[in-house]
Amino acid sequence: MKIRMMAAVLAASVTIPFGAAKATDLEVTHWWTSGGEAAAVxxxxxxxxATGNHWVDGAIAGSGSTARPIMISRITGGDPMGATQFNHGRQAEELVQAGLMKDLTDVATAGKWKDIIRPSTLLDSCTIDGKIYCAPVNIHSWQWLWLSNAAFQKAGVAxxxxxxxxxxxxxxxxxAGIVPLxxxxxxxxxxxxxxxxxIAIGGKDNYLKVFKDKDAAVAAGPEIAKVFKAADDARRMSKGSNVQDWNQATNLVITGKAGGQIMGDWAQGEFQVAKQVAGKDYTCLPGLGVNEIISTSGDAFYFPLQKDAEKAKAQDVLAATLLDPKTQVAFNLKKGSLPVRADVDISAANDCMKKGLEILAKGNIVTSSDQLASPDTTKQIEDLFAEFFANTTMTPDAAQKRFADIIAAAD
Structure with a gap:
């Protein structure tokens, strides 16, 4: 395969030096381009x-699904960046297995990552054959309903x-002329x-049976049918959104043109940029107010192998810097995510972020679907729900049958 061929070429010419690094430019690719994301990055x-090196920003407009193919193409095509964002999980698995990513085990050992990163599943997702290949930077949870207080006031309901x-x-x-969702x-x-x-309607156990155990019978069963009924409600309430990007949908909530949005805690960054205050201007419901459980998704940086020895040294410096306590606090306060370090002072967190921290401290967490399912399975599910939300003639029963078929064939 193409990835493995490129691995052989790179491996023959790359050495992995360690030690102090000179001032070096390092290109970092990511898909953080919204207002809140830009402030965080x-x-x-x-x-x-501040280490004496220089971050060369390689932002790619669009979502991760747009950016990842570009990133992978560059790495496999022999034009690797210094570091690149992926989500926690299996998105870079083939690149690691092909020998195209740098082993960060020595950096992780020196920084005692196994002692400070929580939950441990984040570092597990970076580990293949006992070696660590990525630096987790945050915990992002999807399980939030963001509500516009002004929209409900205008509609005359609590x-x-x-x-x-x-x-x-x-x-x-x-x-009242407001899009509900x-x-x-x-x-x-x-x-x-x-x-x-x-997770909110079907429960944690059924979620894990479907995504972890790949149990197609559960996916086709009555408990998941309730979830598809709720998804049908969501589809109906979202009619009239007429936006494409997630931050555009968040802006509808910020401006009171929509009542709410189901979106990950990265939405907090947009509320902050708009100078809105949690609890006053908007309300956040973890677990949709039904099941206060959060998934431990988020972002990690991988470091493609470099021919330039100085860039390789700078990669070590960047990996260590990403896990530095001050960096963790400054970045996550702007991003709206939770730090991966369990030993940092996050007292400046807003009300919604504190809710997430409390849930995390209680251990009410679940592994994200990105970590449980392959990129191919994830893409099939995305395609199904893109069609389901766009095509109102597709019944919940028909969508559930297709979903169960995807789970039956999942890897």
């Missing part, structure tokens, strides 16, 4: 530049405390919302 760049109350409030919102037009947003409903 600027903190990483500032921290790396801000909901859970999913059922939100669904019940939809007619009042619509009567903002959902962007990309498949990952629709499938992400479904996964949130899976």
């Amino acid at each position: 600027a903190e990483l760049a500032k921290a790396f530049d 801000v909901p405390k859970n999913w059922d109350e939100f669904v019940a409030a939809a007619p009042a919102l619509e009567k 903002a959902v962007g037009g990309q498949g990952w947003q629709a499938s992400g919302a479904f996964n949130v409903l899976m």
Whole structure:
């Protein structure tokens, strides 16, 4: 395969030096381009530049599904960047197995990553054959319903405390000219919302049976049928969103044009940029107010092998910098995510972030679907829900049957 051929070429010409690094430019690719994301990534760049090196920003507009193929193509095509973002999970698995990614085990050992990173599954996702290949930078959880307090005030109804109350409030919102639920037009947003409903409505055990155990019988069963009924409600309430990107959907909530949005905690960055205050201007419901469980998804940086010895040394410096306590706090406060370090002071967190920290401290967590399913399975599910939300003639029963077939064939 092409990846393995390129691995052989690179391996023959690359040495992996360690020790002090000279000032070096290092290109870092990522897909953080919204207002809140840009503010957060600027903190990483500032921290790396403070080491005497220079962060060369390689932002790629669009979502991860747009950026990842570009990143992979560059790496396999012999034009690797210094570091690149992927989500926690299996997205870079083939690149690692092909020998195209740098082994960070020595950096991780020196930084005692096994002692400070929580939950341990994040570092497990970076580990293949006992070696560590990525640096986790945050915990992002999908399980949030973001609500516009102004929208519900205009509609004359109380801000909901859970999913059922939100669904019940939809007619009042619509009567006031407000879209009840903002959902962007990309498949990952629709499938992400479904996964949130899976845990909230179907429960943690059924979620794990489907995504971890690949139990097609459960996927086709009555408990998941309830989830598809909720997804049908979400589809109906999202009619009229008419936006594509997730941050555009978040802006509908910020401006009171939509009542709510099911989206990961990265949405907090957009509320912060808009100078909105948690608990005053907007309300957040972890687990949709039904099941206060959060998934431990998020982002990690991988480091493609370099021919340049100085760049290889700078990669070690960047990996260590990403896990530095000050970097962890500065970045995650802007990003809206939780730090992966268990030993940092996050007292400046807002009300919503504190809710996430409390849930994490209680251990009410679940491994994200990105870590449990292969990229191919994830893409099939995204395609299914993109069609389901766009095509109102597809019944929940028909969608569930297709979903169960995907799970039956999942790897």
